[in-house]
Amino acid sequence: MNKKIFQKFPLGLLLLFGLVAISRVGVATDIQSNTAIRVLLDRAIPKGKVHSLLLSSYYRGNPSRGWIRSGKELDISLGYSPAFPIQVNSQPVNESFVFVRGGQSPSDKLRLQDGVFRGALKWTRKENSFSVVNYLGVEDYLLGTLGEEMSPSWEIEALKAQAVASRTYALYMINNPKHEDYDVERTTQDQVYGGVDAEDPRVQSAVRATQGEVLTFNQSPIKAFFHSRCGGSTETPRFVWNHGGVFPQQKVSCPYCIRFPFAWQTIVKAEELLRWTGLSLKTPFRIESGDRGSSGRLASLKLVSGNQRAVLGTDLLRSHVGYTKLKSTKFNWRQEGDEVSFHGVGNGHGVGMCQWGARYLAQQGKTYKEILAHYYPGALIQVLK
Numbered sequence: 001m002n003k004k005i006f007q008k009f010p011l012g013l014l015l016l017f018g019l020v021a022i023s024r025v026g027v028a029t030d031i032q033s034n035t036a037i038r039v040l041l042d043r044a045i046p047k048g049k050v051h052s053l054l055l056s057s058y059y060r061g062n063p064s065r066g067w068i069r070s071g072k073e074l075d076i077s078l079g080y081s082p083a084f085p086i087q088v089n090s091q092p093v094n095e096s097f098v099f100v101r102g103g104q105s106p107s108d109k110l111r112l113q114d115g116v117f118r119g120a121l122k123w124t125r126k127e128n129s130f131s132v133v134n135y136l137g138v139e140d141y142l143l144g145t146l147g148e149e150m151s152p153s154w155e156i157e158a159l160k161a162q163a164v165a166s167r168t169y170a171l172y173m174i175n176n177p178k179h180e181d182y183d184v185e186r187t188t189q190d191q192v193y194g195g196v197d198a199e200d201p202r203v204q205s206a207v208r209a210t211q212g213e214v215l216t217f218n219q220s221p222i223k224a225f226f227h228s229r230c231g232g233s234t235e236t237p238r239f240v241w242n243h244g245g246v247f248p249q250q251k252v253s254c255p256y257c258i259r260f261p262f263a264w265q266t267i268v269k270a271e272e273l274l275r276w277t278g279l280s281l282k283t284p285f286r287i288e289s290g291d292r293g294s295s296g297r298l299a300s301l302k303l304v305s306g307n308q309r310a311v312l313g314t315d316l317l318r319s320h321v322g323y324t325k326l327k328s329t330k331f332n333w334r335q336e337g338d339e340v341s342f343h344g345v346g347n348g349h350g351v352g353m354c355q356w357g358a359r360y361l362a363q364q365g366k367t368y369k370e371i372l373a374h375y376y377p378g379a380l381i382q383v384l385k
């Protein structure tokens with residue numbers, strides 16, 4: 001039994017997800033394919049009561065006290081002050097958290113206002129902050145995320161490549177969680193997760209066909225980044241984020257996604273660029289390009305006035321402008337008056353698998369293993385049981 005996982009998930013949930021008997025075939029990684037992942041659903045709970053309608057449910061506060069049978073609906077109130085205990089159906093729970101799961105079996109689904117979810121849900125209050133976290137097996141998690149990250153209508157080999165990449169990313173995050181209360185968020189910060197509503201038969205086929213398959217390096221899951229389209233070449237994490245990680249993710253040529261023409265442009269006020277540097281410069285200032293990598297991506301912009309200069313990293317620039325507007329760092333820019341226009345290709349950070357490139361390769365008859373080998377050179381595909 002993996003000690004880390006065992007400590008993270010109380011025994012009741014281990015039983016819930018069937019994580020008791022663990023066998024490892026062919027790989028010495030410390031995780032299993034049905035390991036539970038913790039997905040943050042919500043932390044912006046408004047003041048006042050939180051109501052959730054759940055189908056046939058059990059709940060408990062402390063895991064050692066076992067599950068308590070309930071009716072089909074639960075009314076959970078976290079209150080908005082630590083002075084008020086969490087209540088379930090008006091009964092106080094003398095813990096700072098409460099778990100809820102389906103009543104009949106672990107495969108029961110839970111309905112909240114914003115969707116339907118497999119597995120269990122955990123409400124937690126810490127001081128004045130709240131969280132709702134979905135605990136579920138990784139394979140079930142993939143059913144709810146794959147179709148949000150790649151169109152279910154795409155070629156099945158592309159979907160299978162995405163399934164392995166998404167599974168690998170999820171398992172990496174379980175080993176390297178974002179927060180003590182959850183492993184991943186449900187947004188593009190990690191992988192978009194839509195729960196049961198996002199499930200699709202073709203997604204299910206891709207997940208089942210690759211069950212337990214994971215990309216590893218030195219016997220551990222890699223942080224399998226992926227993005228929409230690279231625009232001709234992928235990039236290294238060190239260039240994009242100035243950090244490398246354990247897996248030496250290489251940049252690779254991708255003359256594939258550009259078979260699907262795509263270009264974008266956006267306009268930003270020059271004074272905004274200066275504000276985002278956090279520095280002050282005499283105006284007017286001129287803009288210069290920083291380093292441009294061999295993949296065509298720009299690392300930074302330099303704002304220059306006399307002998308003063310301020311540097312703005314392009315990843316930070318994207319976060320301020322918006323990732324959906326400044327779609328990549330593979331752009332040219334033009335300063336016109338008090339505005340700067342950006343014209344670019346590619347969509348996403350450019351690290352790891354290029355999804356549109358994967359689609360093109362699938363259309364050419366490549367298998368998902370060939371697609372993954374192209375975008376993650378040096379990683380192995382191993383099977384977790």
Ligand SMILES: [Zn+2]
Nearest residue numbers: 230254257354
């Ligand atoms: Zn590409």
